Amino acid sequence: MTDNLPHHVVIVGGGFGGLEVARQLTSAKIRITLIDRRNHHLFQPLLYQVATASLATSEIAWPIRSLLRRRENVTTLLATVVDANGKTASVTLENGEAIGFDTLVLATGARHAYFGHDEWEPFAPGLKTIEDATGIRRRLLVAFERAERCNDPNERAKLLTFVVIGGGPTGVELAGTIAELAHETLHGDFRNIDTHDACVVLVEAGPRLLPGFKHSLSDYASRALTRLGVEVRLGHPVSQCTSEGVVVDGDLLPASTILWAAGVAASPAADWLDAPADRAGRILVEPNLTVPGHANIFAIGDTAHVVLPGGRMVPGIAPAAKQEGRYVAKVIDARLRGDAAPGPFRYRDAGSLATIGKRAAVVDFGWATFRGRIAWWLWGFAHIYFLIGLRHRLAVALSWLWIYLTGQRSARLITQGRERLADPPAIAPSAPAAAGLDAGRADLEGARDARQ
């Protein structure tokens, strides 16, 4: 019913950037097709809380098509884009189907990067999707379950050692929350282990945590994490990840749970268009966020490398992606109205935030910094505010209030891939594939076995 509208805008990716474009495009002259391989928009800043059993998956994910239901001119497609072609002005779906566009917006996001060590992935999973989060949650909880059943002290120590690689916001937030999970939430639940023996190690190759923040806040974060019982190792590059643990400075740190928060790489969008890209695969876009040589193709969010006047790069965070999305919508609207094109994209730094457990945080507004409890409340309100919809705000607020008051986390579910607790191979840092196969068995057995 919208096919008669002249201008077709195809948006690939329903993350913060892509969704913002769809929401901000107001021109009546267009029809929009938003394509995402998942049916949900994910609030990634809180994904670590799903991984640590603090929030339920549905509290931070929204069906994209219901977010856009009122936008009559928007069609949402659950599909995977495998190629984009500027000459034919079309994108190709996983089934070979081609979808033509007048304007294309690439907001295809990023995946973890292992700096040429992809073989580490099975042992040190990263955190990008809902499945990553529930998978990590499963690994964390199963490690304690296995320790409870383990009689070999060395093996038990290994099971209770959790290594987080990468000292950025995600790494800091994961490490802090895992420490709270072990020392507070799970304490008293076990009979054969004392969860206070759990050892959480945060390894950062660089000289300080939270490189994006002021030094004073980095130092504060280290101290706050140490208070939570996290062992912070700065200036220690990881040279190896295996089922035995991680090798730091040539020494093996035995650990059965390793989490990767050390880096991301962009989607293959740059390859699709043979566009110039940085080492992480982000397209080096023009000042108006178009792909060089393609005036009608935009790249935003983690797909784009946007240089700031000072030479710094726009950070790969949600607010930046949203600003870029809003800008691109303006440009497209202006073109359709025949107005003068807006000036080059300008990034407004809204500040950086990171939590350290449930009582401390660091907030860097540039013009002012906050730390500790007040920063935590700032962080909390900011994130509740940016959640979409009253219903999710209420649900998340309730979950947080509960954890804050009782220390109990309600999402402590070991689901999918029911590891066979007693035979290490099935668990020993299982590759995502293996985990998936396990999930297969779980599905099968879930349906076949008796519940016991």
Added chain:
Amino acid sequence: MTDNLPHHVVIVGGGFGGLEVARQLTSAKIRITLIDRRNHHLFQPLLYQVATASLATSEIAWPIRSLLRRRENVTTLLATVVDANGKTASVTLENGEAIGFDTLVLATGARHAYFGHDEWEPFAPGLKTIEDATGIRRRLLVAFERAERCNDPNERAKLLTFVVIGGGPTGVELAGTIAELAHETLHGDFRNIDTHDACVVLVEAGPRLLPGFKHSLSDYASRALTRLGVEVRLGHPVSQCTSEGVVVDGDLLPASTILWAAGVAASPAADWLDAPADRAGRILVEPNLTVPGHANIFAIGDTAHVVLPGGRMVPGIAPAAKQEGRYVAKVIDARLRGDAAPGPFRYRDAGSLATIGKRAAVVDFGWATFRGRIAWWLWGFAHIYFLIGLRHRLAVALSWLWIYLTGQRSARLITQGRERLADPPAIAPSAPAAAGLDAGRADLEGARDARQ
């Protein structure tokens, strides 16, 4: 630290029955080991709401060990029991480990039964575990997504046909909620299909729905479902389930989504002990719920066939399992105190409840019956009341309030097993196994691919 306590009670299964035993055993003379293959106690009466995107998984599941954390003499074990032996007085775990007991309580639950047609399972999954529920949720939502992309009218009609087999409470509740999901929640979200075209069929071999209820309520349920747009087919046995659909009375009803709610069979517990069992595998227990020939082994819940004075069998519902658990705890305590054994188990029928969508329900207390809106409120309050813990009550109440006011369901996530929407084989009622393998791929790609 509890090993010095003389009497060891092993409970297999953390469902309603097993958990109740652990909670009610008060004697200081015992230590308890509760073994479950899952880490969570599941509130199965609401599992259909997870399958229909109304509730989040963590809203109806609790970590067993945290439910029992204050019970110093209870050890919770995440393990799978594969055998039980009366002579050696021990149970065997999946890793061969044997655990001795003085008293054993078998509360191992049930699985779906296909009346000798296990080959139907891949095409008509049942609803027993969290994974079953998220798997069914995925199938329901993916069917609409595929229909949105489908141009063949016949294929589209098949994709929009949902068949529920079995007219008991679960079947009635599934059919009603799927109808609401299609006609209310999803309406307006799609551009190429009208979700009002979705066809929900409830097939029951017997002469009426809800056989456990008074006839008047069965009739009311049929009318209420019809009002919701469900096609109710009574007295029609299903003779075949395939990827094409279901065969009813020799006619093929093309449907890509078939759900099984027609029957359950007990766990293999009876085989472990060579105990007398009914056709569904339930142990024919003594009046005091012990297994014939094993005075120190009890069977409760779906594991036991308990005959009522009138000759009827105690129904396989949560309240019955809880009453049996409480009774067994009394018997064990009495034995340890040397008191006279309590009389035979007596079942108090607390009544039967079933919802039909979000505005109607039927309640049969025996001495009184309710229907419609008031019954729905009775049902709602009863279920909120029986949820464990204030936090879950608040969360579920919020979810229901929201659905009631807005019709929007917040748990509409397609997770795990990312079906390739465009190639039917990957989806066409995928066996749980296949779904699992898909989940494997999803995990893998979740971690590897760009989010798009």
